[in-house]
Every structure is written in structure tokens, then in C-alpha cells.
Amino acid sequence: MLDNSYKLELSKEEMKQLGYQAIDAIVNHFDSQNKKLPVVTATRAEMDNLFLETAPEDSTNANEILNFILKDVLPKSNIVTHPKSYSFVPGPSNYISVIGDILATGFNVFAGGWVGSPAAAELEIVTMNWLLKLFKFPAKKGGGIFTSGGSMANLTALVTARQQCCGDDFSKAVIYMSDQAHSSNVKAIRVLGFKKEQVRIIPTDLEFKMAINKLKNAIAKDKLEGLTPFCIIASAGTTNTGTVDPLNEISVICKKENIWFHIDGAYGAAAILSKQGKKILSGIEKADSLTIDPHKWMFQPYEMGCLLVRNHKWLSSTFSEKPEYLRDIEGNASEINFYDHGIQLTRRFRALKLYMSVKTFGLSAFRKAIDYNIALAEKVETELRESSNWEVISPATLAVINFRYHPINSKLSENELDQLNQNISEEIVKSKEALLVTTILQSQVVLRMCLINPRTTFDDIKDTLNKCETLAEKYFK
Ligand SMILES: *Cc1c(COP(=O)(O)O)cnc(C)c1O
Secondary structure (H helix, E strand, O other), rough: OOHHHHHOOHHHHHHHHHHHHHHHHHHHHHHHHHHHHOOOOOOOHHHHHHOOOOOOOOOHHHHHHHHHHHHHHHOOOOOOOOOOOOOOOHHHHOOHHHHHHHHHHHOOOOOOOOOOOOOHHHHHHHHHHHHHHHHOOOOOOOOOEEOOHHHHHHHHHHHHHHHHHOOOOOEEEEEEOOOOOOOHHHHHHHHHOHHHHHHHEEEEOOOOOOEEHHHHHHHHHHOOOOOOOEEEEEEEOOOOOOOOOOOOHHHHHHHOOOOEEEEEEEEEEHHHHHHHHHHHHHHHHHHEEEOOOOOOOOOOOOOOEEEEOOOHHHHHHHHHHOOOOHHHHHOOOOOOHHHHOOOOOOOOOOOHHHHHHHHHHHHHHHHHHHHHHHHHHHHHHHHHHOOOOEEEEEEEEEEEEEEEEEOOOOOOOOHHHHHHHHHHHHHHHHOOEEEOOOEEEEOOOEEEOOOOOOOHHHHHHHHHHHHHHHHHOOOOO
């Protein structure tokens, strides 16, 4: 068949028409999302029913496909940008960064090496410098890399730590983290080939902070047994409660014992932008490596994580490989090839969206948003404490608050309270009006709100709490 379809091209007019329609849909979504319901559910059978087919040999009109996607695919996701999307970690996003991602994809910029795109490499250097400065990392020596998310940043950090501290023999190396550390760290450790016996899960205190005395005991015991403590992973903002581990104290231990200090700040590190957050995060500047996650509290769309390190040479000496087919694009040392600083060779141009959004809105807008989020969670805490129906389980910390329904005179057993709060969560999710799920803290089932969306209002929250109370009262009848 001699047609032109093998070129995978559209006419200029067709491209515009399709593109404008897609942009219209995105803008309409931004404009109307607050009025939609944040929760979507569907079974595998329902999804199979809609989508399951063999790959078509023949072409279909592009508009027809786009309309199908707009009607049946995109509405079938939870709206993580919704003001009443309180659970997990919401992804508030912003329109400027959406345009940044569209442009990066539209031009298919290769952000692996300097020669591929000097501007992409430079913008990654520039935005990384902004972040290094925010976290008071060494301006000249420090470095970092953008990753797909916090999990990949943690993995990249631990590969680097292992290479720098242990080289090839890590059979006696031991890693420490608290029982509140994020699961991605355990996953990374497994990917790296450490055995279970090489990980110490340190209990937390009543405020969910890593218990320093227990950490010291574990390190001392490991040394007596001839093992090598090599890395402590502290959390700067646990996902559950927003709690920041005692960073300064952990840093002293790391210095004294010559241990790599990694901080997982994927949830909370962004709060460095606010005055209050800066105080809570004191000591974060002492990390050897720090994970941050701009697609959470820096309002970037997925995917964007980031790893910062005190010394950029740690990354290059961990990740440089010099195969002959890359030899023509090596360039000089100041012209960074980010493929030498992390796992990916071919990488998308992630720096663009952060660059564009910070330039457009200014850092002050980001600071205000985070101030607002922290204050909002504190206001919710006050509201809950003043009510006879609610009990605060973990106070507002870095915009996270945990609480449960527990009327003063109810005389319910712990089991009944667990069941009741589980039911409240299930019912509110079933209503699709709010995404509010439970977590477990000190063996209690509690409701958790993560309030990092700057468009969430106090009225949104009061409305949700009222609905929860109405649902709960049903169980008393
Ligand atoms: C979300 C999170 C991660 C994982 O980040 P992803 O971007 O989801 O891969 C790691 N650590 C903490 C503390 C987190 O909150």
C-alpha cells in the first residue's frame, strides 16, 4: 500500500484543531474541577468492558479517539487536585507547569546530556541551584538530579550512599530508619540487594519521631557484632503524621559514627519555603543527601522528584559509565551530562515546569501557599478540639492532621471506635464527595487529612466534617 500513513503525521490544520480541543478540555477541567466529585471507583470488569480490545490494524479518526478519551478515560481517575481530596498526598498541580510539560513533550527535548540540549541541562543546573540555596546546601559543591518521583530519588540516594561508603562489598553494612519511614526506602533497599537482616527499623516515640536512644543502642550493638553502620534514613515529614525526626541529633550521630545521613523529605521538605516550616525542618541542611518531591508540595504535576547531595562528585563517581557510543557527547566538566548523575540516560525535560512556574508565580506565591496550608491544618485542629465529637490523635504538623470520631460520653470500646471510623471513611468515599481514608497510628484506626492543596478552604473541611458526623450518627441509632 503506497499511502503516507507510515509517517505518523497529521496536517497542520488537523494538529491545531486537535490540540486546541485538548487544551480546551484541560482548561475546562481546571475551571470546573472544584465542582466535580473527587472520588471515582470502577471494577476491573467495568473497565475491561469499556477498553479491552486487540490493537487495531486500521486507523480511526483522531477526533473520535480524543472524544473517547475525554469521555471515558480521563474522568475515571480520582481528582487529586480537588479541594476535598484530603487523602494520601494530594497533587495540587498548577496550570503553568502543565504547559511546561506539554512543551517539553511537544519538542521531545532530550534532557540526558549537555549536547542533547544545553538549555535543558542549564535549566536543570539553575533550578537545582535554587533548591540547593533554599536548603542551605553547599552552593558550589552541591548537586542533584530530577527524578520521576520521591521513590526514585530515594533509590538514587541509597545507590550513591552505598557506592561512596561501601564500594562493592556491602555484606556487613547496616541501614537504619524509623517505623514511620516511607515504604519506598524499604523497596529501594530491596532493589539494591541488601538482605532483611541489614535493615534496622527503629521504633518511634509518642510523637512518632525516631527514638534517638534506641537508634544509638542499635548502632552500638551492630558495631559490637562486627557490622558496619553505614546509613541513617531520617524522615522530614513522615507521610502519616508530618512528623520530622530529630534531624540535628541524628546528624551528630552520623558525624561521630561516620554514617551517611539521608533525609527523606519527599513529603515535608518543601515546607522550607515557609517560616514555620523552616523552624520545624532545622537540621535538614546537614544531610548528605536529601529527597524532595516537587510533584507534592511544590505544586508540580506528576512526575517530578528530586535528589540533592552535598557534593555533586558523589553522583558523578557513582553513575558515570563511559561507553564508546557516548564518547562524542561528553563535553567538558562544567557542561553537565545528567545521565552521569543518575540512573536514566534518556530523560524528559522535568526542570522546565519548575522553572516556568517559579518564574511566573514567583517564590513568594509558593511560600504563601505553604503558609496557608500549615495554618489551615492548625485551624482544623482547633476546630476539632473544640468539638465534643472529635478527638485529635496527632496534632497538625506540616499540614497533616490525624483525628477520629469519638464523642465525649460515648463509652465505645477501642474496637468499636476503630470500626466506627473505618465506616465513616468508607461511607464518605462511597458518597464520592471527599477522598478521606484512614491510617493506623499506635494501633488505632484514625482519619487523616493532608491539606497541601492551596485551594482547599476551611468551609470545604467543615462541610466534610459535618457529613462525617451525620454518617456517624447513623451508627448510634
Ligand atoms: C510520597 C513519598 C515518597 C515516594 O514518593 P513518590 O513520588 O510517590 O515516588 C517517599 N517518601 C515519602 C516520605 C513520601 O511521602
